[in-house]
Structures are given as structure tokens and as C-alpha cells.
Amino acid sequence: MKVLVTENLRIDLDTELYECRHCGTELVSARESYKRGLLVYNRDPREIHKPLLDPSKYPRNYSPNPDWCRILEYYCPKCGTMMETEYLPPGHPPLHDIELDIDALKEQWKDREEVLEAPIGNAPPKRKAHGHCGHNH
Amino acid sequence: MTNVSNAFDEQKVLAKFLEENTLFHAPDPEIMEDHRVGARNEMEESVLSKGMDPHLVNEVRGRLLAALDESNTMIEQMGAAPGAKWGDIVAAIFTANGDLSMISPHGVVGFAGCCHYPIKFISKYWKDDPTVGIRDGDGFIHNDARYGGIHNTDQSTIVPLFWKGKLVAWLSATIHEGENGACEPGGMPAAAESKFDEGLKMSPFKIIENFQIRRDLQTFLQNSVRDPKLQYEDMKVKLHSVLRLRERVLKVLEEFGEEALIGTLRKNLEDVEVEVRRRIAELPDGTTRVVAFPDSTLRENVLMKFNLAVTVKGDRMLLDFRGSSPEFLNRSINTNQASFKTILLTCFLQNIWPDLPQTLSILSPMDFIFDEKSVLNGSFDTPQAMSLIPLFKAMTLPTIPMAKLSYMLPHRYTSIVAPQYDQPATLIYGGLTQHTEQVGNFCADINGNGQGGRANADGEHSISPPFAAMCDIGEMELIEEEIPIVRLGAFTLAKDRVGFGMYRGGLGYEQIATTRGTGFWGFMTGCTGSVFTPSQPLFGGYGPPVYPLCKIRNIDIFEKLKSAPENINFDIIDLMNNQPIEGATYSTHDMGMTFELVQPGEVYMICQGGGSGYGDVLLRDPALVAKDLEEELISHETALDIYKVIIDPVTHFVDEIATKELREAERRARIARGKSFDDFIQEWNTAEPPAYLPYFGSWDDRNVIYGVSNGQRIRMDGDKLNSMFMPNPKDVLIGELQAELSRARLELAKFGV
Numbered sequence: 001m002k003v004l005v006t007e008n009l010r011i012d013l014d015t016e017l018y019e020c021r022h023c024g025t026e027l028v029s030a031r032e033s034y035k036r037g038l039l040v041y042n043r044d045p046r047e048i049h050k051p052l053l054d055p056s057k058y059p060r061n062y063s064p065n066p067d068w069c070r071i072l073e074y075y076c077p078k079c080g081t082m083m084e085t086e087y088l089p090p091g092h093p094p095l096h097d098i099e100l101d102i103d104a105l106k107e108q109w110k111d112r113e114e115v116l117e118a119p120i121g122n123a124p125p126k127r128k129a130h131g132h133c134g135h136n137h
Numbered sequence: 138m139t140n141v142s143n144a145f146d147e148q149k150v151l152a153k154f155l156e157e158n159t160l161f162h163a164p165d166p167e168i169m170e171d172h173r174v175g176a177r178n179e180m181e182e183s184v185l186s187k188g189m190d191p192h193l194v195n196e197v198r199g200r201l202l203a204a205l206d207e208s209n210t211m212i213e214q215m216g217a218a219p220g221a222k223w224g225d226i227v228a229a230i231f232t233a234n235g236d237l238s239m240i241s242p243h244g245v246v247g248f249a250g251c252c253h254y255p256i257k258f259i260s261k262y263w264k265d266d267p268t269v270g271i272r273d274g275d276g277f278i279h280n281d282a283r284y285g286g287i288h289n290t291d292q293s294t295i296v297p298l299f300w301k302g303k304l305v306a307w308l309s310a311t312i313h314e315g316e317n318g319a320c321e322p323g324g325m326p327a328a329a330e331s332k333f334d335e336g337l338k339m340s341p342f343k344i345i346e347n348f349q350i351r352r353d354l355q356t357f358l359q360n361s362v363r364d365p366k367l368q369y370e371d372m373k374v375k376l377h378s379v380l381r382l383r384e385r386v387l388k389v390l391e392e393f394g395e396e397a398l399i400g401t402l403r404k405n406l407e408d409v410e411v412e413v414r415r416r417i418a419e420l421p422d423g424t425t426r427v428v429a430f431p432d433s434t435l436r437e438n439v440l441m442k443f444n445l446a447v448t449v450k451g452d453r454m455l456l457d458f459r460g461s462s463p464e465f466l467n468r469s470i471n472t473n474q475a476s477f478k479t480i481l482l483t484c485f486l487q488n489i490w491p492d493l494p495q496t497l498s499i500l501s502p503m504d505f506i507f508d509e510k511s512v513l514n515g516s517f518d519t520p521q522a523m524s525l526i527p528l529f530k531a532m533t534l535p536t537i538p539m540a541k542l543s544y545m546l547p548h549r550y551t552s553i554v555a556p557q558y559d560q561p562a563t564l565i566y567g568g569l570t571q572h573t574e575q576v577g578n579f580c581a582d583i584n585g586n587g588q589g590g591r592a593n594a595d596g597e598h599s600i601s602p603p604f605a606a607m608c609d610i611g612e613m614e615l616i617e618e619e620i621p622i623v624r625l626g627a628f629t630l631a632k633d634r635v636g637f638g639m640y641r642g643g644l645g646y647e648q649i650a651t652t653r654g655t656g657f658w659g660f661m662t663g664c665t666g667s668v669f670t671p672s673q674p675l676f677g678g679y680g681p682p683v684y685p686l687c688k689i690r691n692i693d694i695f696e697k698l699k700s701a702p703e704n705i706n707f708d709i710i711d712l713m714n715n716q717p718i719e720g721a722t723y724s725t726h727d728m729g730m731t732f733e734l735v736q737p738g739e740v741y742m743i744c745q746g747g748g749s750g751y752g753d754v755l756l757r758d759p760a761l762v763a764k765d766l767e768e769e770l771i772s773h774e775t776a777l778d779i780y781k782v783i784i785d786p787v788t789h790f791v792d793e794i795a796t797k798e799l800r801e802a803e804r805r806a807r808i809a810r811g812k813s814f815d816d817f818i819q820e821w822n823t824a825e826p827p828a829y830l831p832y833f834g835s836w837d838d839r840n841v842i843y844g845v846s847n848g849q850r851i852r853m854d855g856d857k858l859n860s861m862f863m864p865n866p867k868d869v870l871i872g873e874l875q876a877e878l879s880r881a882r883l884e885l886a887k888f889g890v
């Protein structure tokens with residue numbers, strides 16, 4: 001039985017391991033931070049949020065200040081998918097952002113059917129093109 | 138023995154004395170710290186213990202919702218405040234105990250959610266007070282957020298509903314009025330350094346008797362604000378909308394009887410609470426965490442931490458905000474926990490469980506923990522006029538930890554959504570209009586924030602404010618008729634300024650404004666997020682960028698438009714980079730600007746922000762990237778550098794094979810540059826925040842909080858926080874300039890000057 005955890009992660013309840021949902025690679029024990037199974041890169045935020053105003057003229061230019069703000073990018077070591085990103089001040093310890101009670105999880109899922117693809121929730125109805133050809137009210 | 142009984146008597150006498158001689162009814166922590174629905178009263182118990190016919194409940198509920206919607210529409214059609222016209226309003230009905238049961242379906246739940254605090258205050262302190270009392274035909278007014286409320290711009294009219302001499306429910310109408318006589322116009326003064334700078338502060342008091350507004354008190358209130366016409370008009374609007382609601386509810390009582398009304402109001406609360414417990418119980422047990430780093434007090438740049446850990450255990454959920462920044466004694470960006478929790482309710486209803494009835498009992502199964510004297514749990518003496526800074530964050534903070542708890546569920550109540558742009562990006566204004574009337578308020582652009590990317594779709598552009606799904610941004614032409622603001626840009630979406638991802642956020646739009654036809658006018662803005670990205674992304678997407686305030690001053694744009702209009706393209710990037718207006722001063726600033734005077738024809742420009750991205754950029758369908766490019770939402774550079782999609786610049790045709798190769802190469806590059814987590818944190822983690830950062834809040838240990846005292850960094854225990862007092866930014870600047878001058882004089886002295 002595998003349980004989906006995020007867009008990119010799942011837990012195999014039998015092996016108690018986090019896995020990459022894109023390539024199936026086993027990452028790290030589900031009782032630890034999944035980040036320990038990933039690669040990390042300290043990204044200068046100006047490379048993603050580029051200075052749209054001329055930085056030589058304007059100190060505020062739509063780019064975060066790299067002395068205040070960094071982007072930590074987490075990659076799957078096997079397939080290179082970016083599994084998580086977090087914006088932190090330099091040196092701030094990464095968050096232990098998912099810490100599940102694995103024993104409780106096993107108990108909870110013993111009567112549930114495995115979910116292979118995440119369901120999509122109800123979206124508000126989309127406005128249809130004007131006219132009355134072929135749709136019901 | 139006699140001694141003991143004497144002591145007992147004395148204690149009784151003392152208690153009686155204190156009860157009869159309370160010096161001051163400050164906000165009551167027993168009310169303000171309790172977000173839960175109270176126990177059933179006798180009548181509710183007797184009705185519900187018999188059981189209720191669900192068809193009857195459904196019919197009564199439908200009638201009440203229709204009545205609430207009618208009142209809401211009345212407020213919207215008649216209200217004078219800009220906020221009223223574009224939906225910053227609500228009508229609501231509460232149980233006799235004061236618990237919020239239902240709101241108008243298009244209203245702002247947060248406004249109603251915090252009215253239960255003043256209602257409980259009125260019931261506890263004024264009902265039996267011989268100088269006040271509660272009678273049929275009475276109505277109360279309220280705006281002081283410390284007694285319940287989002288912030289002091291919102292004024293509520295609260296009316297008890299009597300049936301056969303008995304109080305059976307409470308009704309309310311709330312409008313974001315804006316102007317309230319604070320030290321800056323518009324009601325949200327970033328410049329407030331104490332609660333006495335915040336303008337009108339109405340603890341709940343009786344202003345309506347015999348269904349009429351008392352003219353003496355009304356005159357006092359009109360004298361307390363810059364816009365006396367607005368104050369009067371909207372007090373009447375709220376009163377008459379509530380009176381219409383009263384008529385409709387009385388009809389329900391006549392037709393269905395009091396048991397049907399009382400039972401329905403209470404059952405609505407209890408049923409929702411049961412459903413929320415069920416929804417919490419189906420989540421996994423565990424803890425998920427998120428942090429936000431607002432980067433400004435609106436007076437100076439600082440880096441605050443807002444810390445949230447969500448813990449689920451069975452059918453209980455704990456939201457733990459300990460470790461967040463301490464409060465500020467002389468900055469207005471504090472909030473109190475009652476306001477903060479009410480806005481968390483908004484977040485749950487807008488982003489997580491939008492299918493649930495909009496009622497207070499959603500919070501009943503939840504617990505909240507704050508440090509005392511935290512910026513999120515500010516004490517009574519702190520100014521809170523710009524509480525929107527923490528409150529806007531509360532509108533989005535739970536989305537990430539809740540997404541990480543609920544992704545696994547076999548079914549969903551709505552699509553999982555990354556955080557919406559969460560700053561009040563709008564121009565606040567004040568001065569004399571072209572009709573020589575004094576005004577102070579904000580533009581409806583506050584309601585146009587971009588949505589975050591979703592699990593199955595991009596976020597919608599400029600969809601709504603994060604506090605209400607139904608608010609609109611209004612018609613600029615109508616606004617220009619009333620106030621001397623001229624909009625030069627036409628709501629152009631802010632290209633490339635959004636959170637990228639597999640599903641990107643919705644974009645915000647550019648606001649380019651000037652003024653004419655007035656001799657006295659000014660603007661202010663009150664946002665963080667010009668240095669540090671405002672909201673975190675979800676599941677490997679990117680957050681939005683940061684947004685500056687741009688100014689073009691010392692010119693009259695109207696003169697330039699007369700002589701050479703073809704040179705000027707109203708696009709922020711174009712104007713600022715190409716500087717087409719000769720002789721003008723171009724500058725960029727933080728989006729936190731206290732009120733400043735503006736000359737006719739000077740140009741102020743900000744962006745409404747974009748939502749956060751959802752998922753890895755390399756997983757974005759290249760066809761969607763091409764569509765974004767075609768719709769001018771992104772540049773070619775973004776398509777290539779961020780999404781790694783190769784698109785023909787002329788035909789917009791995607792080169793599928795080259796794109797696949799480029800994306801594969803990027804994946805390999807990621808693996809090559811990434812370090813293993815354990816190695817990475819060895820070099821990355823520091824014992825405390827960098828010395829150059831004015832950092833407030835915890836770092837690695839939630840119980841150790843960094844703050845400032847007399848300009849020096851201090852460490853505090855989480856349970857013993859001190860309020861922080863900031864130096865005047867002008868004094869700081871004067872000090873820097875004096876030091877610079879002394880250095881220059883020394884240099885000159887070397888040359889004998």
C-alpha cells in the first residue's frame with residue numbers, strides 16, 4: 001500500500017520509505033524529514049525573479065534582495081524533479097515541513113483503498129460561451 | 138474561628154465592591170480568547186433535544202439566507218463607502234448567545250465572524266447595566282478591533298431581535314468604511330505610533346433607540362472623522378439594511394414559530410462542527426509546518442517571522458503560532474488573537490473547505506497557541522491600525538500545511554491551491570476632492586489579488602481579495618467622478634511578475650495613478666514584500682517576486698501628454714527603464730509608504746501581486762507556456778530560462794524535441810549542482826540570524842526569540858517576550874547623514890578647508 005503525500009512524494013507503508021512519484025526511487029525513511037532523501041541547491045532569487053527594472057538605477061526592481069532571501073530548491077536525486085522549494089533568509093534551518101505519525105497512518109489506511117492518482121476537487125462551474133446550442137440549464 | 142469568618146465576610150464584601158465599581162470595561166479576555174461556540178441555552182436545549190424536522194430546517198435556513206442576501210444587496214446598492222460598493226460588507230445573524238450562525242452568501246465572513254465578540258460583550262456588560270440595557274428597537278455601533286473586529290475601518294451595526302418580549306437572535310451589518318479620523322486619512326495609518334493615533338475607537342455602545350439613530354451621538358461621530366457625510370450616510374444604510382433583515386426574520390417567526398428559528402440557528406452551528414471534526418479525523422495524524430517572512434513594519438525594513446505548525450491528532454487540530462515575531466510598541470502592524478483567528482476562519486472557508494456553510498463553528502474543533510506579546514497576539518496597548526499585515530498573511534498561511542495534510546485523501550472538497558498573493562496592494566488616498574469634499578479611503582484594487590496555482594489549473598488573474606471570494610475591483614470611471622484620481626494604465630496584467638510552476642499563479646495588474654483638479658491630495662501604500670518574497674510556493678513551484686512602489690515626480694504628466702503623447706507608453710517597466718519624460722525624477726521604494734502629498738500630474742505606480750506557483754516548472758505543459766507567451770503574460774526569456782521551453786518567436790510554435798532535450802539537460806544539471814541534504818545543512822545552517830539582518834522571531838529553536846532593544850539585537854524566552862520600541866526612521870536617517878557630514882568635514886579639513 002502506497003499513500004500519496006504531495007504532488008511529488010508518496011510513502012510505501014510496507015517499507016516505510018518515502019518515494020519519488022515521478023521515477024519511483026526510494027528516498028529515505030518516512031519517519032524522517034523527506035528532505036534528507038533529496039538534493040538541495042541554494043538559489044540566488046535574482047535568477048528566478050529577474051530584475052525587471054534596471055538595477056543600476058533602482059535598488060527595488062522586482063528581484064528579492066539576495067542578502068535577505070534565498071530559494072532552497074530540492075531535487076529528486078534520480079530524475080531531477082524539483083520536489084519542493086522554500087524561501088528562507090540565509091542560514092535559516094530548512095523546515096521539517098511534513099512529520100507524519102507513521103503508525104497512525106498505517107492504522108488509518110488499513111481499511112482504505114489505495115489511491116493511485118490524486119483526485120481533483122470540485123471547481124466552481126466555468127462560464128460557458130454565450131448561446132444555447134446543445135447545453136443544458 | 139471568629140477571625141476566619143471575618144476574613145470570609147471581608148472577602149465577600151470586597152468581591153461585591155469590585156463587581157459594583159469596575160473602573161473600566163476593557164476587552165474581556167474570557168470573551169476575546171474564546172473562539173468556540175458556547176453551550177446550548179435552555180431554549181436551544183429544549184428544542185434540539187426533541188429533534189428537528191430536517192425539511193423544516195432546510196426551509197427556514199433558505200428563508201434566512203435569502204433575507205441575508207437581500208440585506209447585503211441593500212448595503213451594496215446604497216452604501217457610500219468605496220468598500221461597500223465593491224463588496225467589503227456583510228449582513229449576519231447570530232444566536233441569542235451571540236454565536237455567528239449565518240451570513241449573507243456574498244458577504245465577507247471575517248467581518249461577521251468577529252461581531253460575535255462585541256455581541257458577547259454587550260450581553261455580559263450592558264444587558265444588566267441600568268444605564269444601558271437592551272430593549273427592542275435598540276442598536277449598537279462598534280469598530281474597535283480590540284473588542285472584536287478585523288480593524289478599525291470596519292463599522293458594525295448590531296441589533297437584538299426580540300420576539301414576544303424575549304431576545305431570540307442578534308442581527309448585524311458591517312461595512313469597511315475606511316476613514317475614521319486616524320493620524321493619516323483612510324483609516325489604516327501606518328504612521329500610528331500608539332493607539333491614540335488610530336482615530337475613532339468605538340467599544341460597543343448604544344447609538345440606536347426606537348429604531349432611530351441618536352442625532353447627538355451621530356454628530357459626535359461625524360466630528361471624529363474626515364468624511365462626515367460618509368459617516369452619516371452609511372450609519373443609515375446599515376441601520377435600514379438590518380431593519381429589513383429584522384422584518385424578514387420576524388416573518389419567519391410568525392410563519393414557523395420561535396422553535397424553528399432558534400433550532401435552525403443552533404443546528405447550523407452544531408452540524409458544521411460535527412462535519413469539521415469528521416474532516417479533521419480523516420486527515421493523517423502528524424505535524425506540518427510553514428513560515429512567512431514579512432519584510433517591513435511599513436516604516437522601516439525588518440524581517441519578521443510568522444511561524445505556524447499545524448498538528449492533527451484524531452479529530453482535534455492545533456494551530457501553533459509560537460516562535461513568531463514579538464509585538465511593536467510604536468508600530469501599527471500588530472494584531473490581536475481574536476482578529477487573527479477570525480481571519481484564519483476566512484482562510485479555511487476560501488481555500489480549504491469552501492463548500493462548508495460560512496459559520497463560526499468551523500473553528501470550534503481547533504486550538505490555537507500564541508506567545509504572549511507576539512505581533513500576532515498583541516497586547517491592549519499596542520497600535521493595531523495596520524493589522525492587515527499579519528491578517529493578510531493569516532488568509533493564506535494555513536493553505537500549505539493543510540495541503541500537505543490533505544493531499545493524500547481519496548476525495549477532495551475543492552482543488553488544492555497554492556497561496557494567493559497576500560498583501561493589500563492598493564493606493565490609499567486622502568485630501569480634497571474636485572467637489573471640495575474632504576475624503577480619506579482606499580481604492581477597490583485591494584480586491585484584485587492573483588490566485589495561487591491549483592492542482593489542476595493555473596490560478597485566476599486578479600480574482601478577489603484573499604478575505605472574500607465575492608469582492609470586485611469596481612469601475613474606474615465611476616470612481617474618477619467622485620475623487621481626483623486619474624488612472625493612466627488600463628489594468629494591464631503585470632507580465633512575468635507571478636509565481637511560476639507546473640500551474641502558475643494568477644497575475645496581478647499594474648496600477649498607474651495620478652491626480653488632478655485638487656489643491657490638496659496625497660497617497661499612501663501599506664504592503665510588505667518589496668525585499669522578501671511575500672508568499673511561499675507549493676510542491677516545488679516558485680513564489681511571486683517582490684513588488685516595489687515606483688514614482689515619477691516633479692513633472693505634470695498632463696502637460697507632457699499635451700505636447701508629445703506618442704512618447705509615453707503607460708507600462709511601469711517601460712516608463713521606469715526608458716524614462717521618456719524629461720526632467721522628471723524617477724525612483725523606486727518599498728510598498729510601505731506613509732501618507733505623502735502629491736502634486737497634480739505626478740505619477741505613482743504599484744502592482745497588484747500574483748499568486749504562488751504549484752509544482753515543478755519543468756512539468757508545465759509546453760503548450761501552456763506558449764499560450765502564456767502569446768497572451769503576453771510572460772516574456773521569451775521566462776519561457777526559455779525558467780520553463781525551458783523552446784518557442785519560435787514569430788510563430789509561437791513549440792519545438793517539442795528541442796524542449797524535451799533542454800528539459801532533460803536541466804534535470805541533469807540540477808542533479809549535478811544539488812548537494813545531499815546532510816552535507817548542505819552543514820554549510821548552510823547558522824546558529825543565529827546574520828548580524829546585518831534586523832531579524833525578529835525564532836530561528837532554529839521556537840523558544841528563543843530574537844528582537845531589538847535600543848538598536849541592539851536581543852534574545853528572549855518565548856514565554857517572556859518584551860514589546861519592541863523602534864527608533865523614528867527620520868532620526869535614524871538624520872544620524873546617518875550627520876555621520877556622513879562629519880566624515881566629509883574631516884576629509885575637507887585635510888585640505889585645510
Ligand SMILES: [Zn+2]
Nearest residue numbers: 020023076079
Ligand atoms: Zn524522481
